[in-house]
Amino acid sequence: EADIYQTPRYLVIGTGKKITLECSQTMGHDKMYWYQQDPGMELHLIHYSYGVNSTEKGDLSSESTVSRIRTEHFPLTLESARPSHTSQYLCASSVHGGLRQEQFFGPGTRLTVL
Amino acid sequence: TQLLEQSPQFLSIQEGENLTVYCNSSSVFSSLQWYRQEPGEGPVLLVTVVTGGEVKKLKRLTFQFGDARKDSSLHITAAQPGDTGLYLCAGDSGGSNYKLTFGKGTLLTVNP
Numbered sequence: 001e002a003d004i005y006q007t008p009r010y011l012v013i014g015t016g017k018k019i020t021l022e023c024s025q026t027m028g029h030d031k032m033y034w035y036q037q038d039p040g041m042e043l044h045l046i047h048y049s050y051g052v053n054s055t056e057k058g059d060l061s062s063e064s065t066v067s068r069i070r071t072e073h074f075p076l077t078l079e080s081a082r083p084s085h086t087s088q089y090l091c092a093s094s095v096h097g098g099l100r101q102e103q104f105f106g107p108g109t110r111l112t113v114l
Numbered sequence: 115t116q117l118l119e120q121s122p123q124f125l126s127i128q129e130g131e132n133l134t135v136y137c138n139s140s141s142v143f144s145s146l147q148w149y150r151q152e153p154g155e156g157p158v159l160l161v162t163v164v165t166g167g168e169v170k171k172l173k174r175l176t177f178q179f180g181d182a183r184k185d186s187s188l189h190i191t192a193a194q195p196g197d198t199g200l201y202l203c204a205g206d207s208g209g210s211n212y213k214l215t216f217g218k219g220t221l222l223t224v225n226p
Contacts, residue, residue, distance in 0.1 A: 105156030
């Protein structure tokens with residue numbers, strides 16, 4: 001059972017507000033990821049981290065930023081939320097062994113910006 | 115850029131029917147994962163296949179990795195309403211790129 005947590009699960013907020021989506025994992029995984037997903041649609045990688053003090057932008061351009069000060073914590077911040085940011089945000093961490101890479105996902109944060 | 119094409123995109127069937135969904139690419143992957151995602155939740159890992167030609171079974175679900183490690187299939191026998199969800203395949207190209215390539219998914223609805 002993967003232990004990766006996201007808070008809040010749901011967030012409704014007005015335009016212009018600053019928000020931080022929290023993600024924590026207790027598995028000691030070095031690699032962590034943020035994906036954006038609209039309902040029933042594909043996942044888009046927006047940020048990833050290979051370890052503490054390492055962050056990279058993903059394949060989909062995003063106005064959000066991330067930080068990785070501790071191995072277990074990978075928060076995502078939007079300085080000024082806009083309606084176009086409305087989406088589901090999924091956090092994941094991964095383990096690598098031999099030829100396999102497996103990612104474990106949190107339950108997601110459903111963000112609605114009014 | 116590596117791409118994973120999943121088909122069909124949508125599938126609606128009756129309880130008890132069998133079905134197969136496909137995941138195809140022109141690229142070789144060192145491993146491939148299948149995930150199931152229920153509405154409002156994160157994807158849950160079902161299986162990882164690594165060896166070309168490998169077949170894995172998980173109760174009524176059978177996963178196969180193509181001989182050339184470019185494609186995979188998921189077969190569900192006697193589908194149940196609890197199988198409803200978005201099925202995603204994801205490929206790992208290996209090396210130091212610790213990212214997965216995800217397909218767009220197959221949205222399966224099993225009607226009682």
